[in-house]
Amino acid sequence: MxxxxxxxxxxxxxxxxxxxxxxxxxxxxxxxxxxxxxxxxxxxxxxxxxxxxxxxxxxxxxxxxxxxxxxxxxxxxxxxxxxxxxxxxxxxxxxxxxxxxxxxxxxxxxxxxxxxxxxxxxxxxxxxxxxxATAIKGTHTFALSISVSVRKQAKRKWTSLGQPLEFHNTFLRKKDRALFYRNCVLVSKTEVNHNTHVFRLQLPRGTVRHVPVGKHVYLKALIKDTEVVRPYTPVDQTMAAASHHSSQDSDLYLMIKVYPDGVLTQHLNSLQIGDLISVSGPEGTFSLRPLRDVTHLYLLAAGTGFTPMARLIRLALQDIDTIRKTKLLFFNRQEEDVLWHRELDELAANDERFQVEYVLSVPSDGWTGRKGRVDECILKDFLSRPDVSKCYACVCGPTAFTELTIGLLKQQGFSEEELHAFQG
Incomplete structure (x- = not known):
């Protein structure tokens, strides 16, 4: 056999x-x-x-x-x-x-x-x-003459330093390196809207894990004897300006939408406070380097594609002095689907450098904001390229939304170097 x-x-x-x-x-x-x-x-x-x-x-x-x-x-x-x-x-x-x-x-x-x-x-x-099947290769025989001089070692209490870990002295390509998972404790689950919660996860004692802005982690679970894994982008605890206490918070916050037919999200939603969730280290290709000297940052998100934008917004307003304007164009089906609606409105009211616009595809009769789906007309109204400005745009949402939006932005004059698509 x-x-x-x-x-x-x-x-x-x-x-x-x-x-x-x-x-x-x-x-x-x-x-x-x-x-x-x-x-x-x-x-x-x-x-x-x-x-x-x-x-x-x-x-x-x-x-x-x-x-x-x-x-x-x-x-x-x-x-x-x-x-x-x-x-x-x-x-x-x-x-x-x-x-x-x-x-x-x-x-x-x-x-x-x-x-x-x-x-x-x-x-x-x-x-x-x-x-x-592995092809059998021909055998080769080599004869070598080797002389070895060995100095007698003095007696020591430790006869060895133990066994090396798996893959010791192994070189791997970056894309082939192993992800390391840790079991984190579910500390709280806060309702965001009718189908989305923020899961607060506590790292194991003595563990430090920093997830850079724009990076994601993986959650995995064994469901019916099958490993199911999905990527999630961490958010901050709040959209408000970070205090000294919150900046020291080492817990992980994940905004997760629970889908009726979602294998992993249904499992996550069934977890109780104190249960364990397996979380990987940070992954992703987003880099802050292109944001150097940017004056106008445009963020276009659909649904839970908002999650990488949440920390980007805070970063732009608090840590990147060159950015004079940060604008979020947020697409959703109905008003009740908008994530952190009140927090975004409050941030826009308190900081003139931030602006948010909502677009609903199935609005109620009382909705007075933008309606429809992403198209050339909506982007023309949203985008502006002032003289002596350096612009950058980030897009995140369902694959079809992301691909269409990136194409429309290129038609508006954005180059590859001025665009980043979060996909996963």
Whole structure:
């Protein structure tokens, strides 16, 4: 029988350990009813033979892999392990077309470009066909003459310094490095609106973890024997100016929207105060360097895409002297969906350098603000490029919103160097 090693989570090279690039979009498609992540978890745990091999694990040659390259018979290889992804076609958020790009070939590089944070070992565990066969190389024999002089060591109480940790003296590419998770305690859960809460997480005693502005962390949980992981961007405790006490606060605040069909968010919402949540270190590609000498900062957010903007706003108003104007254009479905509505209004009223505008796609009859969705007309009214100014724009929201907005901003004259898209 083929000896397949137990797959640790996350594996040393697993993309679950790495955050998504801010510039690499994930093209999602509308899945058929009954094909959500939870539906896939149920289906994969149903006991059905998803590989077609009746539980056997085999060694797969390059020639054999290449034979399985059709919609109805699709194998792919990720990091030396071969999976039959045919059953997963209709469940793949990126659609059949994206999955077929890796049909019958080594899909590791394609996977890394799009799904760096997905735990494929857990998601496709029941689809594992086996390991790629390793070509046998010719043997070479070398004869060496070595002389060694060893000085006798004086007797010591310590005969050794212990065993080195895993991956000691190992060099990894930055994108392949391991994420380190810690179990944090849920201290409080504060309601923001009808479906969103701020989770306050306390780090383990003696632990210090700083999450830079614009970076995110991962939360992971074992749900129905499947590792489910999602990225979340921390916010501050409040939008108000930081006091000395709040600046010393080491707790982590995550604004989380609970979706009716959200596998992880439903789990998080069920946690009780005192329960543990597994949290990674910070990840992400956002850099504060482009904000040097910026005079006008434009932030465009949709829904929970507001979360990275919250700390950016405070940073711009408190720590970057060159920024004369910070403007937030906030898109939501209804007024009740607006996050930290009152706090944003208060901040705008108390600091003339900050301005916020709301756009609702399904407004009530009494709504007097902007209506509709992001388009060229709305952006023209929102944006201004005064003479002798340096502008920068950040965008965050659903993939379709982000891609459309970035395209519209480029039409308005923004260059690649003046734009950042938060995606994950």
């Amino acid at each position: 083929l000896n397949i090693p137990t797959q640790a989570f996350p594996a040393p090279n697993s993309q679950q350990r790495i955050g998504p690039s801010s510039q690499s979009g994930r093209n999602k498609v509308a899945l058929k009813p009954g094909h959500s992540l939870m539906d896939w978890i149920r289906f994969s745990k149903s006991g059905k033979d998803l590989t077609g091999l009746r539980g056997r694990l085999i060694e797969v040659t390059q020639e054999e892999l290449q034979k399985h390259n059709t919609r109805d018979d699709c194998w792919t290889c990720i990091r030396g392990m071969v999976y039959n992804v045919t059953p997963y076609m209709d469940y793949h958020p990126g659609g059949e077309e994206e999955l077929m790009k890796a049909a019958g070939i080594d899909g590791t590089e394609l996977f890394d470009q799009v799904h760096r944070w997905v735990n494929y070992e857990s998601m496709l565990k029941e689809c594992l066909v086996g390991r790629m």
